[in-house]
Amino acid sequence: MRQKWELFFLAMMVLAVAGALVGCSTPAQKQAQQTQQLSQAEAAAKVRSNLGVRVAEGYSVVANMRLTAASLLKNKKISVDVARRVQTYCDEARKILDAAEQAMLKDPAGNEQTVTTLLLNVSNILAQATDQVMNATQGGK
Amino acid sequence: MEIVEAIAMLASMIESVQKVATVIKQASDEGRPLNVDELKQLQAADDSARQVLEDAISEAEAGGAGPRP
Numbered sequence: 001m002r003q004k005w006e007l008f009f010l011a012m013m014v015l016a017v018a019g020a021l022v023g024c025s026t027p028a029q030k031q032a033q034q035t036q037q038l039s040q041a042e043a044a045a046k047v048r049s050n051l052g053v054r055v056a057e058g059y060s061v062v063a064n065m066r067l068t069a070a071s072l073l074k075n076k077k078i079s080v081d082v083a084r085r086v087q088t089y090c091d092e093a094r095k096i097l098d099a100a101e102q103a104m105l106k107d108p109a110g111n112e113q114t115v116t117t118l119l120l121n122v123s124n125i126l127a128q129a130t131d132q133v134m135n136a137t138q139g140g141k
Numbered sequence: 142m143e144i145v146e147a148i149a150m151l152a153s154m155i156e157s158v159q160k161v162a163t164v165i166k167q168a169s170d171e172g173r174p175l176n177v178d179e180l181k182q183l184q185a186a187d188d189s190a191r192q193v194l195e196d197a198i199s200e201a202e203a204g205g206a207g208p209r210p
Contacts, residue, residue, distance in 0.1 A: 045174065052175035053165055059183040060161040063190035070190075070197035080201045087194050094187060101180055108174075 048108035051115050055104060058097045058122050062090050065129055072137065082136040089129035093122045160186055 069086040072078040078086075100118035103111040164179045 049168075049174040052168070052180070056161055056165055056175055056180065056183050059180075059187050060158060063183075063187040064158065066187070066190040066194040070194040073194075073197045073201050080198055083194065083198050083201070087191070087198065090191070090194075094191075098184070105177065 044109040047112050048104065051100075051104045051108055051112065054119055055097060055101050055115070058093070058100070058119060061126055062093050062097065062122075065126060066090050069133060072133065078133060078136040082132055085132050086129050089125050089132070093125045093129075096122050096125070 065086060069078065069083050069090075073080065073083040096118050100115045100122070103118070104115050108115075161183060164175065164182060168175045168179065
């Protein structure tokens with residue numbers, strides 16, 4: 001009798017080990033895996049959505065910076081030289097935004113940090129462009 | 142003339158902001174991230190803005206414009 005129980009436990013152990021090795025799982029494990037996969041997919045979608053909005057806002061800020069510079073130039077509030085510098089800053093920001101967009105589309109979750117860093121660079125460049133315009137309009141340079 | 146130009150410029154800026162807001166809101170309402178076409182629309186809006194500034198620079202250069210003393 002004792003031998004039968006030992007054999008039964010041994011068989012169960014072998015099955016469990018074999019199951020683990022070949023990746024078999026119980027319905028409960030499968031459900032847990034599916035839930036985890038779903039939550040990972042949801043998390044990735046959320047990351048993608050957030051990054052998309054931030055990249056979109058970046059494009060909007062760059063476009064508005066250019067239009068503001070054009071308006072100030074037409075109204076003779078800034079010089080051609082300053083307007084050109086703003087254009088150059090905006091071009092640089094745009095290139096980075098395009099790179100951020102590509103990284104985001106390729107692998108949103110995997111490139112989240114990269115995209116965030118790129119957007120930070122865009123923010124710094126636009127801050128420099130704003131400084132140029134502010135100095136020119138306030139100092140009459 | 143300056144006022145007309147300023148209003149046109151302002152209208153263009155408002156249109157640009159509205160475009161971005163509409164695109165983001167639509168995606169948000171549908172519970173999905175922005176798609177490639179929508180991002181391309183925003184890039185196109187920046188391309189137009191770039192051209193506006195480039196034209197303004199060319200015009201100012203041709204007219205020898207600069208900040209008023």
